[in-house]
Amino acid sequence: MDRDVIVALDFSGREEVISFLDRFSGKKPFVKIGMELYYAEGPAIVKEIKERGHKIFLDLKLHDIPNTVEKAMRVLSRLNVDMVNLHAAGTTAMMEAALRGLTREDGTRPLLIAVTQLTSTDQESMEKDLLIKEPIAEVVMHYAKTAKNAGLDGVVCSPLEAAKVHEVCGKEFLTVTPGVRFAENDKGDQKRVMTPEEAKKIGSDFIVVGRPITKAADPVAAYERCIREFAE
Ligand code: C5P
Numbered sequence: 001m002d003r004d005v006i007v008a009l010d011f012s013g014r015e016e017v018i019s020f021l022d023r024f025s026g027k028k029p030f031v032k033i034g035m036e037l038y039y040a041e042g043p044a045i046v047k048e049i050k051e052r053g054h055k056i057f058l059d060l061k062l063h064d065i066p067n068t069v070e071k072a073m074r075v076l077s078r079l080n081v082d083m084v085n086l087h088a089a090g091t092t093a094m095m096e097a098a099l100r101g102l103t104r105e106d107g108t109r110p111l112l113i114a115v116t117q118l119t120s121t122d123q124e125s126m127e128k129d130l131l132i133k134e135p136i137a138e139v140v141m142h143y144a145k146t147a148k149n150a151g152l153d154g155v156v157c158s159p160l161e162a163a164k165v166h167e168v169c170g171k172e173f174l175t176v177t178p179g180v181r182f183a184e185n186d187k188g189d190q191k192r193v194m195t196p197e198e199a200k201k202i203g204s205d206f207i208v209v210g211r212p213i214t215k216a217a218d219p220v221a222a223y224e225r226c227i228r229e230f231a232e
Contacts, residue, residue: 003200005177005226006057008032008210014048015042017033021052023220030055030082032208046079050181055082057176057208060113063087066097073101075173085178088143090115095150113176114147116140119192137161141168148173153203158196162204171203178208182225185212196230204230 005220007029011017017037031054033046038060050056052187058081062069069086086098095114102109117126117140125133132139144155154174157165162175182195188211198214199207207230209223 003204003231004055004206005196006030006031006032006206006208007213007222007223008034008178008208009037009049010034010210010214012036012040014045017045017049017171020214020219021049021054024223027220027223028053028055030057030206032059033158035061040105043079046081047231050080057081057083057113057206058110059085061085061087063090064094066090066094069094069121070101073098075103077102077110079106083111083113085113085115088116088147088155090197092146092150095152099151111174113174114143114152116143116147116155116157119158119179129215133155135165139165141165144169144173156208158192159199159202159204159207162199163202166203174205175203176206176208177204178210180209180212180226182206182212183220196226200230 006179009017009031011020031049033056037045046056046058058076062072063086071091084093099112102112117136123136124200126136140161141164145168147155150168154176155165156176158179159177162177165173177199179193180199181195183195196207209226213219213222
């Protein structure tokens, strides 16, 4: 899949999302549906957006016993989404089960991406709450390698980690990176950010962009700017 911009549809209900997507007229951005929208509207919203012609990253971050994740992934795969994710912390057995569940009868499947350590986890909370004593950067790379060895397609990571992930796991292993801001934008609650242009330079494969597009005065222009700076 080519380098692309994924628009995070962080809205709480159908009406808001549909009126946002209507602004794009003929254009069909790759979009991300997260827990808030999915839990509010269920699979119907996924089907509706898919029918409108968008690629979909379903960001539900599964983490459970392998058997449960395999069955859940089978259901998600039938929604015809293009990308889904899970927590690498679920271990190799869970990731392999997820891949089995996702693979459709014709052999196709959505891309499967792993979350390593959430960016909300820092060294202190990892050591204190999870009893993981290694430096967090090493933990992230270890999770990325484990995901690659399990057969996954890539990881969600900070744009600052993308180059290292490619170094460790190879160029083909996808990096999906949130934390993107235009040079002149307010950073909001994202602490470690990059512009679309910088993310392109360091080799991100997909950038996930929420508020710089959804809260822009002209979301379509902001999206087109992301495409120009990152994907062209
Ligand atoms: O509005 P903003 O561009 O910060 O949105 C980024 C999107 O990426 C949100 O949907 C957020 O949940 C998601 N995300 C993130 N950082 C991560 C993982 C996911 O910002 N580490």
